[in-house]
Amino acid sequence: MTGITQTANALPPEDYYLRAERVTKIYSDGTVALKSVDLEVRPREILGLLGENGAGKTTLTKILSGLLPPTKGRVISPRGPVKFASPREALQFGIGMVHQHFALVGTFNALENVALSHSRPFARLQLANTRKRVEELMQESGLDVPLDVPVEKLAVGEQQRVEILKVLSRDVDLLILDEPTSVLTPLEVDELFSLLRGLRDKGKAIILITHKLKEVGSVTDRIVILRRGESVGDVKTAQVTPGQLARLMVGETVEPVGRKAIELTEEELPRHEASRHMQHSEGAGILHVQALTVRADTREAAVKDLSFDVHGGEIFGIAGVEGNGQSELVEALTGLRKATQGVATINGTNVIGKDPREIYRLGVAHVPEDRWRLGLVLPFTLAENAILGVQRWEEFRGPLSFLRWRKINQHVRELMDRFGIQATGPSAPAKSLSGGNQQKLIVGRELAKDPAIVIASQPTRGLDIGAAQYIRNLLLEMRDNGRAILLVSADLDEVLALSDRIAIMYEGRFMAVAKPGDFDREKIGLLMGGVTAKEEA
Amino acid sequence: MSARDRAPDLRWRALKRRTLTGLNPAFESLLAGLAGLLIGAIVMAIWKYNPWKAYAAMFSGAFGDTFGIASSLARATPLILTALTFSICVRAGMFNIGAEGQVYVGALAAACVGYFSLPPGLHLIVGLAFAVVAGGLWSLGPAILKVTRGVNEVISTIMFNWISHFLGFYLVANIMVDRIHSERTVSVPPSARFPLLVRGTDLSYALFAAIAFAVVIYFILWHTVTGYEVRAAGLNPTAARYGGINSRRTMLLAFILGGMGAGLAGASMVMGQPPTFAITSGMGEVVNLGFDGMAVAMVGRNHPIGILFAALFFGGLTAGARAMQMRAGVPLDMVLLVEGIIVVALAIPELARVFRILEHRMVRFLRRRSA
Numbered sequence: 072m073t074g075i076t077q078t079a080n081a082l083p084p085e086d087y088y089l090r091a092e093r094v095t096k097i098y099s100d101g102t103v104a105l106k107s108v109d110l111e112v113r114p115r116e117i118l119g120l121l122g123e124n125g126a127g128k129t130t131l132t133k134i135l136s137g138l139l140p141p142t143k144g145r146v147i148s149p150r151g152p153v154k155f156a157s158p159r160e161a162l163q164f165g166i167g168m169v170h171q172h173f174a175l176v177g178t179f180n181a182l183e184n185v186a187l188s189h190s191r192p193f194a195r196l197q198l199a200n201t202r203k204r205v206e207e208l209m210q211e212s213g214l215d216v217p218l219d220v221p222v223e224k225l226a227v228g229e230q231q232r233v234e235i236l237k238v239l240s241r242d243v244d245l246l247i248l249d250e251p252t253s254v255l256t257p258l259e260v261d262e263l264f265s266l267l268r269g270l271r272d273k274g275k276a277i278i279l280i281t282h283k284l285k286e287v288g289s290v291t292d293r294i295v296i297l298r299r300g301e302s303v304g305d306v307k308t309a310q311v312t313p314g315q316l317a318r319l320m321v322g323e324t325v326e327p328v329g330r331k332a333i334e335l336t337e338e339e340l341p342r343h344e345a346s347r348h349m350q351h352s353e354g355a356g357i358l359h360v361q362a363l364t365v366r367a368d369t370r371e372a373a374v375k376d377l378s379f380d381v382h383g384g385e386i387f388g389i390a391g392v393e394g395n396g397q398s399e400l401v402e403a404l405t406g407l408r409k410a411t412q413g414v415a416t417i418n419g420t421n422v423i424g425k426d427p428r429e430i431y432r433l434g435v436a437h438v439p440e441d442r443w444r445l446g447l448v449l450p451f452t453l454a455e456n457a458i459l460g461v462q463r464w465e466e467f468r469g470p471l472s473f474l475r476w477r478k479i480n481q482h483v484r485e486l487m488d489r490f491g492i493q494a495t496g497p498s499a500p501a502k503s504l505s506g507g508n509q510q511k512l513i514v515g516r517e518l519a520k521d522p523a524i525v526i527a528s529q530p531t532r533g534l535d536i537g538a539a540q541y542i543r544n545l546l547l548e549m550r551d552n553g554r555a556i557l558l559v560s561a562d563l564d565e566v567l568a569l570s571d572r573i574a575i576m577y578e579g580r581f582m583a584v585a586k587p588g589d590f591d592r593e594k595i596g597l598l599m600g601g602v603t604a605k606e607e608a
Numbered sequence: 609m610s611a612r613d614r615a616p617d618l619r620w621r622a623l624k625r626r627t628l629t630g631l632n633p634a635f636e637s638l639l640a641g642l643a644g645l646l647i648g649a650i651v652m653a654i655w656k657y658n659p660w661k662a663y664a665a666m667f668s669g670a671f672g673d674t675f676g677i678a679s680s681l682a683r684a685t686p687l688i689l690t691a692l693t694f695s696i697c698v699r700a701g702m703f704n705i706g707a708e709g710q711v712y713v714g715a716l717a718a719a720c721v722g723y724f725s726l727p728p729g730l731h732l733i734v735g736l737a738f739a740v741v742a743g744g745l746w747s748l749g750p751a752i753l754k755v756t757r758g759v760n761e762v763i764s765t766i767m768f769n770w771i772s773h774f775l776g777f778y779l780v781a782n783i784m785v786d787r788i789h790s791e792r793t794v795s796v797p798p799s800a801r802f803p804l805l806v807r808g809t810d811l812s813y814a815l816f817a818a819i820a821f822a823v824v825i826y827f828i829l830w831h832t833v834t835g836y837e838v839r840a841a842g843l844n845p846t847a848a849r850y851g852g853i854n855s856r857r858t859m860l861l862a863f864i865l866g867g868m869g870a871g872l873a874g875a876s877m878v879m880g881q882p883p884t885f886a887i888t889s890g891m892g893e894v895v896n897l898g899f900d901g902m903a904v905a906m907v908g909r910n911h912p913i914g915i916l917f918a919a920l921f922f923g924g925l926t927a928g929a930r931a932m933q934m935r936a937g938v939p940l941d942m943v944l945l946v947e948g949i950i951v952v953a954l955a956i957p958e959l960a961r962v963f964r965i966l967e968h969r970m971v972r973f974l975r976r977r978s979a
Contacts, residue, residue, distance in 0.1 A: 407850065431852060445846055446850065447847060448844045448848070449843075451839075455840075459847065460850065460851040463833055472832045474831055474832060
C-alpha cells in the first residue's frame with residue numbers, strides 16, 4: 072500500500088493553489104486531530120478527501136481555508152499568506168466552503184440570499200446588480216436555480232445549488248464541499264457531479280469531503296485518504312480500486328481492546344423491578360426487530376425495512392459511518408422517535424409507540440449518543456442526574472412523591488465507588504465533571520438498572536483510552552451476565568473487538584450481518600462505503 | 609474529533625458557571641446592589657440632590673421603625689406570590705407573563721365572598737380557595753394553548769392579561785359594584801379578612817400565607833419527583849424526554865401552580881389590605897403586581913428563598929420612596945429613576961443566566977429548522 076502514497080506529485084511546483092506542509096493539529100483538550108499531513112490542492116482538479124468519522128477531514132479543510140491555525144506545519148499559497156480571521160476573509164482570498172447544513176434564510180428567495188451574503192451590516196441589498204451577476208454566473212456554470220421563489224420552497228438539491236451559487240458569486244478559485252451528497256437524491260447527485268466537472272474544466276479547484284466510495288470514484292481526479300489524523304494515501308482515482316480505498320480508509324491493524332474483568336458481580340448490582348423481566352434462556356431474542364422503517368427529521372426514511380434480533384449474552388454491534396440511520400434506529404427503539412412502520416419487541420412486548428418510561432420498565436438501559444443533549448441535565452447535580460429515568464422508582468420516591476435524598480445520595484456514592492466516577496460528591500454539578508466521568512455516570516446509572524438489554528450508542532466517544540476501555544469492559548461484563556447488548560459505534564475497531572455479531576449499516580439498511588471473523592477489513596470498508604460484493608466484482 | 613463533536617462543548621462552556629461572575633450568588637447580588645446604589649448616587653449628585661440624605665431617608669423610611677418595617681412587609685406580600693408565579697414557569701422553561709391578569713382574576717374571585725356569609729375563618733378560607741382556583745383556571749388558557757398547539761406563552765399570556773384587564777374593569781364597574789360606594793366593588797366582610805399583624809399598619813397575616821406558599825413551592829421543586837421533573841424539563845427538554853418525563857405535563861403543572869400563586873396574591877390584596885377591602889375602579893390595588901413580581905423573581909434568582917428577600921427589598925424600596933420624597937426632597941421621578949437603576953443592576957446576573965439558556969435553546973431550534 073505504501074507504493075501509491077507517493078504517486079501523484081509530478082507537477083511543476085508553481086502549479087498548485089494551496090499546499091499544506093507537515094500540518095499537525097492538537098486541540099486544547101489534547102486531542103490530536105491531524106498528524107503531519109501533507110496535501111496539495113491544484114486548479115482544474117477535483118480532490119476527494121476520504122475518511123471515516125473523526126479521521127480529521129473537517130479539521131484539515133478548516134486549516135486549508137485558514138480558519139483554524141495548525142499547531143505545527145504551515146499552509147502556503149503562491150498568492151500570499153493563508154491566514155484568515157473569518158470565512159469572509161477566506162472568501163475574499165478565493166476559498167469558499169459549502170457546509171453540510173445550509174446557511175440560508177428560508178423566507179428569502181435565492182437572489183436575496185446571494186445578495187445577503189455580499190452585504191455589509193446596515194448596507195442596502197444590491198438586488199439589481201446581484202441579479203445580473205447571478206444570471207451571468209448561472210449561464211456560465213450551467214447551474215440552474217429559480218431565483219424568485221423562497222428557498223424554503225425549493226428541493227434540498229436546489230437549496231444546495233443556491234449555497235454553491237452564493238460561494239461562486241464571490242469569484243472563488245477553491246470550492247470545498249463537506250459531504251454534499253448526504254442530503255441528495257441519486258438524480259440530484261448526478262446533477263451536482265456534472266456541475267462540479269464543469270467548474271473544474273473552467274479552472275476551479277474543488278475539494279469534496281466524503282465517505283462514500285462510489286462517489287469518490289466517479290467524480291474525483293485524485294483522492295487523499297485520512298485515517299485517525301494521518302494521511303495514509305494520495306492516489307490518482309484512475310489508478311485505484313474501491314477495495315484498495317476501503318482498506319486504506321479503515322486500516323489493517325486492530326487497536327487492542329482489552330477484556331480485563333472488573334469487580335462487578337451479580338450480587339452487587341441493585342435489584343430493581345426490571346430484573347423480573349430478565350430471561351436467561353440461551354438464544355432467546357430479547358430484542359426482536361421486524362421490518363422497521365423510521366423517518367429522519369427531514370421526513371426522509373432513515374431506517375428502511377430493517378429486521379434483526381439481539382439475544383441474551385451477545386453483543387450485537389452496528390458499524391457504519393454516522394448518519395446512515397443508526398441514530399434514528401436507536402431513537403425508535405427507545406421511544407424517542409416514532410417509527411413509521413414495523414415492529415420492535417423486547418421480551419415479546421412491542422415497544423413501538425410506547426414512551427421511554429414504559430420502555431425502561433421492560434428492562435431497557437439506554438446509553439445515548441449525545442451525553443450533553445440527551446444523557447445529562449448539565450446544570451443538575453450528580454445526584455439529580457443519577458436518577459434521571461429512574462426518578463419514579465419506589466427506592467427513590469417516598470410518600471407524596473417526596474424524593475428520598477438520603478437514599479439517592481447513598482445510591483450515588485455506590486455508583487461513584489463501583490464505576491470510579493471522580494467527583495467531589497453527590498452535590499457536585501454534572502457540568503463540573505470531565506467528559507469521561509460524565510460518561511461513567513451515565514453508563515453506571517444505566518447499568519445499575521440491572522437491565523435485560525443495554526442499548527449503547529457511541530458509548531466511548533471523545534473519551535481517553537482508559538475511560539473508553541473501562542466502559543467497554545463493563546459492556547463485556549454485562550454480556551457475560553446474560554444481558555443483550557446493542558452497540559452502535561462509529562469506531563470500527565470498537566465494534567470489531569466487542570461484538571459477537573456485526574451489522575454494517577449504510578443508508579438505512581444492513582449491508583451484511585456476520586461474525587467479526589467473517590469479514591476482512593477491506594470488505595467492511597467497502598460495505599461501509601456502500602459497495603456490495605456484487606458491485607465490486 | 610470532528611467539529612461536530614466539539615461544538616456542544618463550546619456552547620456549554622458559557623453555561624458552566626453557576627453565576628455571572630462565578631461568585632457566590634448572595635455575594636454577587638450584594639455587589640450588584642452596591643453598584644446600583646453607586647450609580648443611583650452619581651445620577652442624584654449630577655442633578656444636585658444629596659445622595660447620602662436621600663438613601664438615609666429611604667432606608668429609615670423602609671426599615672427605620674415598626675411602621676416602616678410593617679409597611680415594607682405589606683408591600684412585599686403580593687410580590688412574593690407573583691414572583692413565584694414567574695419563577696415556577698422559568699424553572700419549567702417558560703416565560704409566563706400572565707401573573708398580572710391572574711392576579712386580577714384572583715382578586716375578583718376573592719371579592720365574591722362579599723355576597724354571602726360564613727363563620728369567621730371559614731369565610732376567609734373559602735375566599736382564598738376561590739382566588740386560588742380562579743387564578744389556576746385562568747392560567748389554563750395559555751397553558752393549554754402552549755401544550756396542545758405550541759402557542760408561545762409570552763404572546764398568549766399578554767393577550768390573557770388584556771382579557772382579564774377589561775373583564776375586571778367591566779365587573780368592577782357594572783356587576784360587582786357596591787350600592788353605596790359606586791367607585792368600588794362590594795367589600796370583603798370582616799369574617800373573611802386576614803387579621804392585622806401590626807395594629808395601625810396595613811400588614812396582615814396574608815404575609816404568612818405568602819411565605820407558606822414560597823416554602824411549599826420550594827419543597828415541591830427541590831424535594832419531590834414532580835418538581836424534579838419540572839426542573840429537568842426546564843433545563844434540558846431533550847434529556848428530560850430521554851428520562852421518561854412528559855414535558856407537556858410539567859409545563860401544565862407549572863402554569864397551574866403559578867396561576868394559583870397569582871390568584872392568592874390577588875386575594876391577599878382584597879382580603880388583607882385595609883382600608884377598603886374591595887377593588888376600586890381602575891383596580892389600583894392590584895395593577896402592576898404581576899409585572900413587578902417578574903422583577904422580584906429576577907432579583908431573587910428565581911429561587912423561592914431568594915424571592916422572599918428580594919420581595920422584602922422591593923417592599924422596602926416602595927415604602928422608602930415616600931420618605932425619600934418627603935424627608936430628602938427628591939422628586940418622585942428621580943426616586944423612580946434611582947429605584948429603577950438599583951433594580952436593573954440587581955437583576956442583571958439572573959437576566960444574563962436566563963438569556964444564556966434561552967439563546968442556547970434558540971440556536972439549537974434554528975439549527976434543527978435549517979438541518
